[in-house]
Amino acid sequence: MPTxxxxxxxxxxxxxxxxxxxxxxxxxxxxxxxxxxxxxxxNYPYDALLQKAERQLREFPEPIAGILGHWxxxxxxxxxxxSEKLGLRSASLQAVLKCEHKYWSRLEQREILPDWTPDFCAIDPFAQDPLDQVTIDYPLWLKPIKAHSSYxxxxxxxxRAFCSAIEMIRKEIHRFGDPFNQTLAHISVPPxxxxxxxxxxxxxxxxTGKQCxxxxxxxxxxYRIHGIVDTVKDSKNQSFTRYEYPSVWPRQVQHKIRAAGEKLLRHLGFDNSAFGIEFFWDEQKNTFKILEVNTRISQSHSDQFIKVHGVSNHQVAVDLALGHTPDLSNCRGKYRSAAKFMxxxxxxxxxxxxPNEAEIREIESxxxxxKIExxxxxxxxxxxxxxxDSYSYEIANIFLGAENQRELLKTYRQLAGKLHFEFSDGKEPEAFQFNHVRY
Incomplete structure (x- = not known):
């Protein structure tokens, strides 16, 4: 009988x-x-999606071991x-939304890890004068309470830049904001x-600093960590250019973010689920900041885990649903380094x-x-x-494995250069800096 x-x-x-x-x-x-x-x-009509999915699950004639998500x-x-509705193993919706709601998450982070939490304030973009609510200095980062991928x-x-951003946000924020409000209505939110x-x-x-x-x-x-992935931005420090695995950060630095992650998740009451936490490390000051907490594995990292460990990070999600302790430490893949390039x-x-399908297959060969997408x-x-995201457009993903970072970056340049795109403005895809960030 299959599971x-x-x-x-x-x-x-x-x-x-x-x-x-x-x-x-x-x-x-x-x-x-x-x-x-x-x-x-x-649009994402949350309650309608919830009802449709629950109906599909309850009509399934066999026992269900778990529900998986990587988006x-x-x-x-x-x-x-x-999972809560069907009695399946998962983190609680309450704990997940503490992480998903960016303001709520920051409040929780500040309570348990104040030095790791950036200054922040809430802004109502529809207020008569949203500027009156700004309590931190410029420059600052402005984003919705709920969105993703830097949307x-x-x-x-x-x-001036603040007012321009508010104008754009007002036009588009309801796309995620309205369904997220439907989600919040299912839990008790603190006053x-x-x-x-x-x-x-x-x-x-x-x-500021390097992201991981x-x-x-x-x-x-x-609490267990199955991998640490470097998130590298482009030369403008605005958009992601690759997810590289395993991390090249120093071991003592990796140890600190591991410990901080455990402290935060226990404070949040987060259990029985996979997670991902993004950090910044300022190498010069040797200080750390939390960027965000994700309540899932990332499909953007899956190919890297296959290349380095021989199994996808979906192994972790499956093990958790079955109540098995995830452990990739003895899994060995074909490569020592891997990355998803954007x-x-x-x-x-x-x-x-x-590029057409035949061209892609030829380049991949x-x-x-x-793998080129x-x-x-x-x-x-x-x-x-x-x-x-708000600053660039992703036109292709390139997945590679190699023996080291230098080989990885060299191969990426070669493959990206063979992809034949044409644009109406006559320009080529953007060039990026690729620092060799070994420590």
Whole structure:
């Protein structure tokens, strides 16, 4: 008898990640809601999605071992919410929303790790004069209480930039804010948080330094880290250019973020789920700041785990659902280093040509285990991309493994240079700096 799991927003591109775990023949992975409903959608009617998914689960004739999710909101809330309804192992919806609500999360962080928490304040973008609510100095980062992938996130250097950002936020914030308010209605929100709903923003001090994320799990109070991934930004320090695994941060620095993560999650009451926490480390000052807490594994890291460990990080999610302690320490893959690279353009333009399937397969054949995913379509304006960040447009993802960082970056340059895009402005994809950040 196979063990049945449902996976929110499962699509053909990510199914191989689930099949890259130990003994995949023992499991059956079923899609729960479509990718177009929970990721590539213009709107996310949370309660309607919740009801539709619950109906699908209850109509399934066999026992269900767990519900898996590797996407951001609304998946990150639907997974614990549905698990609670069906009595499946997961973090509580209350604990998850403490992490998901950016202002609430900052309050919790400041209580337990004050030195690791940037200065912040809540901003109502629909107030008569939102500027009156700003209590921190410029420059600052302005973003919605609920969004992801830097959507509607802006660096603000002065009052003029603040007002311009508020104007754009007012037009688009309801896309995530309204469904998030539906989600919040299912839990008890403390009085100091309740007025700050999904259509508010948070202003935060600019965090400087290098960025890194821990991926781990909590199982019945046992805290474990299964990987640390470096999140590297482009030369403008605005958009992500790669997720590199394993981290090249010094061991003593990695030890500090591991310890801080455990302290924070225990304070939040987060248990029986996977997580990811992003940190900044200022090497010169040797100080740390928390960027955010994610309540899931990341599908953006899955290929790197396969290349380095031989199994996807979905192994962790499956083990947790079954009540097994996740442990990738003895898993060995073909490579010592791996990364997901994001090839980008900064300016909006019309995509006139993308590499065709035959060209992609030919380029992939030149590097073992490489994978290229084109994320734009011919005839599309870059501004039409779903969920872009506020400063650039992702046009391709390139997944690579190597023996070391130097080889990884060299191979990326070679493959990216072979991808033949054409844009109406005549420009090429942006060039980035690739620092060799070994310590």
């Amino acid at each position: 049945h799991f449902f996976v929110l927003g499962l699509d053909p591109l990510r199914l191989p990640y689930l099949e890259s775990i130990h003994h995949p023949e023992e499991y059956r992975f079923h899609p729960l809601l479509q990718l177009e409903e929970v990721v590539l959608a213009e 951001d909101y609304p998946t990150s809330a639907l997974q614990p919410h549905l 509607l996130g802006f660096r603000v250097d002065n009052e 100091e948080v309740a007025p700050i709903n999904g259509n508010w923003c948070i202003a935060e001090e600019i965090i 994320g821990i991926e781990g799990s909590m199982l019945d109070g046992e 090839l980008r353009r900064y300016d909006d333009t019309l995509v006139q040509r993308v 030149t590097v073992a285990d490489s 084109i994320t734009v379509e011919q005839g599309q304006h870059l501004s039409e991309i779903i969920n872009p």
